[in-house]
Amino acid sequence: xxxxxxxxxxxxxxxxxxxxxxxxxxxxxxxxxxxxxxxxxxxxxxxxxxxxxxxxxxxxxxxxxxxxxxxxxxxxxxxxxxxxxxxxxxxxxxxxxxxxxxxxxxxxxxxxxxxxxxxxxxxxxxxxxxxxxxxx
Numbered sequence: 001x002x003x004x005x006x007x008x009x010x011x012x013x014x015x016x017x018x019x020x021x022x023x024x025x026x027x028x029x030x031x032x033x034x035x036x037x038x039x040x041x042x043x044x045x046x047x048x049x050x051x052x053x054x055x056x057x058x059x060x061x062x063x064x065x066x067x068x069x070x071x072x073x074x075x076x077x078x079x080x081x082x083x084x085x086x087x088x089x090x091x092x093x094x095x096x097x098x099x100x101x102x103x104x105x106x107x108x109x110x111x112x113x114x115x116x117x118x119x120x121x122x123x124x125x126x127x128x129x130x131x132x133x134x135x136x
Contacts, residue, residue, distance in 0.1 A: 015059045023059065030076075031086025034099075035068050036061030039077070039084065053079060067102035 015023070027040040038061070042054045056077050058069065069077065071092070072085035092098075103109045114122025 019057075019059070023057075026055075027057075030056075030084045031073075033070050033073050033085075035070070037069065037073070039073060039086075065101060070099040071096075 023040055026043055028043045028045075030039045030041050032038050038059045039056070040059070041056045042048060045054050047053060048055045056079070058073070058077060060068065070085075072090045075081045076084045111118040112122075113120040
């Protein structure tokens with residue numbers, strides 16, 4: 001019951017009831033990523049007359065956060081590639097790090113030394129900086 005109510009009244013928790021109905025009627029599952037997000041396209045690759053190309057969308061696993069879409073799926077969603085990562089042998093380059101969502105606002109966010117949210121002292125200035133003084 002809670003899931004049903006969340007689908008009616010919120011858009012940031014997975015999918016709304018309207019998106020569920022649209023996906024059931026017009027969607028075709030293409031694949032799932034390592035975060036549990038499910039990707040869809042227009043059934044049969046039908047061209048949407050309003051867009052001029054097939055419609056592609058994602059149903060997030062949990063909270064809707066676009067930073068949780070891996071690079072391969074991002075390229076497919078935005079029509080940069082025609083073949084979805086689930087339909088090819090997609091591998092990240094050896095120099096690529098594993099995908100990580102945006103950590104801003106979380107405990108994993110970057111906090112430099114001297115930040116009020118991190119212990120430690122800021123590295124002292126090197127002496128080549130002179131602040132502006134309006135009286136000089």
